[in-house]
Amino acid sequence: MVSWVTSAFVGFARACAVVAVVMLVPAVWAAAVALGIRWGAGNPWSWVAPCVLVCVGTLALSRPVCRAVRFLVRRWTATAVPSGYRRAEPVVRMSTGFWWNGFSYGRTRRDALLDQRWRIRWKDPATWRDLRFTVIAPCTAGVVAAVPPAGIAVAVLGFGRPTPVARLAGALGLAVAVAGAPYAWRLLRPVAVRFLGPLRTMALADRVDELTAQRADTTVAQAAEIRRIERDLHDGAQARLVGLGLSLATAEKLLATDPEQARALMREARVGAAASLTELRELVKGINPPVLNERGLVDAVRAFALDSPLETTVSADPELPRLDPPIESALYFGIAELLTNAVKHARADRARISLTRDGARIVVDVEDDGRGGAAEQAGGGLAGLRRRLTVFDGTLEITSPAGGPTRVRMMVPCASL
Structure with missing residues (x-):
């Protein structure tokens, strides 16, 4: 009542x-x-x-x-x-002193803005x-x-x-x-x-603008990733391999005159070769983890959780099938980014990861018991994660009050579900 x-x-x-x-x-x-x-x-x-x-x-x-x-x-x-509603373009002052508003020129910025406002108002469907x-x-x-x-x-x-x-x-x-x-x-x-x-025309126009921005972001991200790989190869494995070649050349020259020194150089070369192999494996793992290709997203996340310094629990829908490889890769590195942030910035001790299915979408929830206060900043890791998910029409929801906990939800539609 x-x-x-x-x-x-x-x-x-x-x-x-x-x-x-x-x-x-x-x-x-x-x-x-x-x-x-x-x-x-x-x-x-x-x-x-x-x-x-x-x-x-x-x-x-x-x-x-x-x-x-x-x-x-x-x-x-x-x-x-x-x-x-149609968005107003920024009013720009030209070298001639006039102001361009996207439609016409104005003598002053005020005139250009007023003309732009009325043109958009009347021409906007x-x-x-x-x-x-x-x-x-x-x-x-x-x-x-x-x-x-x-x-x-x-x-x-x-x-x-x-x-x-x-x-x-x-x-x-x-x-x-x-x-x-x-x-x-x-x-x-x-x-x-x-x-x-x-209107449908406006929705399609906004979608075209969104896809154009996504393509630009993807191109920039790919270029940055290529530069990172090149830098890691140049500063890490390549330098070790060059040193390995020099050690072997020196050992070859000393083999007849000083066998003990030659054997010592060969032992150092063997250690350097093992270190180079480890660095190459880590580099390949950072590009695309082998366990992700072989066993799928759930097992790859569980393997990553075992190596994480956090006490991490992973729960997954038992009926969750294999996803498209690009989506699995985006979600895997998204989870890795969130756990890394929980360790470096939130000072968390425990984390919880949940992978579920919601109709034709996969939902990934990551929660930690850190100090909270996580905010998305331009050029930051969370902004990059949002761009990575937007390529697949995915969404990112962040709830991180001061004092914690931090909850992040990633949702991506997938045709294979």
Whole structure:
């Protein structure tokens, strides 16, 4: 009973909020019509002024109303409705002294920004989508959300009169308001998702921009990885192999005159060869661990956890199949990055890794008991991890309050699941 009363009160408040937002533009229309009627048919402004008021009021309120609707839907239902508005390009001053805003030149930065704002506003398809929504929403979500407030109004008027018919009407209005309050506002979400989301052309354009940025990030990451491999080879194994060659050449010359010194040099060369082999194996492991190719992501993560200085537990869905090699590699190095951060920065003692399946997505959760405070920074490891996952349409969620714990979730869609 208490939960129902709470739900009714919350629903009534939300219904009133929906009515106040989506009926704002129709209220302007009604005010314009009332103004024209008040001036009378003989006044030449009785039809011109209302039309101007309707057009200006609708254009001025359409975008704020749509932003308010998106906010309410996100706040109440955790459903994000993308805006899809065109982004303004940065205004750049040219060598001639004029300012370029992406469309035309302006004598001052203020003129260029003003011209850019109006051009984007009128040429943006989202502007016309917002205008369409301000017409559709009052006729759908607005009418349904107005039922509880209208019922309360009928109840107040009915109980204020002594006649039995009026009181019966008041009782019915109160019943309708209480019964419909928890549900009257819920139509706002499907209407907003259907009519307020970005147009297909804008979504495709944003997707093209996103893929272009991903390609650039991938190219930069590949170049950096190649430079790292070259540097490791040059400073490590290559230098040892050069030293090994010199030791063998010297031992060959001393073999006839000083066999003991030659044998000592050969022993050093053997140790150097073993060290070079170890470095090459570590380098190959950093490029693509053999256990990842042979046994898959789960076993590779378990092997990495055994070598980690943290007390790490790994749990995995027993029905998790082998994934595509690029996805397995991205997730493996992502987990390695997170555990390394837990050791170096969070000063953690224990970590937990979970690999599960969620429909056509693989979900990897990494949690440590460190001091928390992990934040994504430009050029940092977490930013690189996000870019690595974005290539596969994956997402990265970071929860790291001060004092810990740090929880990171990686989700990647995979066609093989």
